[in-house]
Amino acid sequence: RDYRQMFANFRPDHPWNVPDEMEFLRLSGCWRKDRATGEEGFTLAGVLMFGTWNAIMDTCPLLFWDYQELPDVLSTDNRWTDRIVYDGTWSGNLFDFYRKISPRLMADLKKPFALKDGIRQDDTPQHKALREALINTLVHADYSDRASIRIQKSKAGFVFRNPGTM
DSSP states (O other): OOOHHHHHHHHHTTTTTOOHHHHHHHHHSSEEEEEOOOOEEOOHHHHHOOOOOHHHHOTTTTTEEEEEESSSSSOOOOSOSEEEEOOOSOOOHHHHHHHHHHHHTTTTTTOOOETTTTEOOOOOHHHHHHHHHHHHHTTTTTTTTSEEEEEEEETEEEEEOSSOOO
């Protein structure tokens, strides 16, 4: 997959939108040269963001992505109504996890009609708050810890949990 192109679609004017894939990886902190040894390679961020599940498990063997939509009434028979975990049908990396769950988090939010400079504004403060909570959960996780990164959506609200102390 060309993640660089997907990034360019999100932020077309960003300075990291360069034609060379290696330059994109360097600028984004996903690839670096070790100054002590001279060796070059992917950083932990690069593996988490763009790697395959096997590469991620080699570097963060305790990592577990978990998105759950909970039923209105919890029971032992029906613990969730929808769940996304790595199951072999997608890459398992952070970028794809974000892209899979972000639309689901936002799905039930209202989009009132609002114009600004003749352009419809669909990005409400609620959309921004949920996106910020999701990004903070992913960015500030301790990827060496045992606990999963779990995001839950229910009628009562949202729960974002990550391992670590942030």
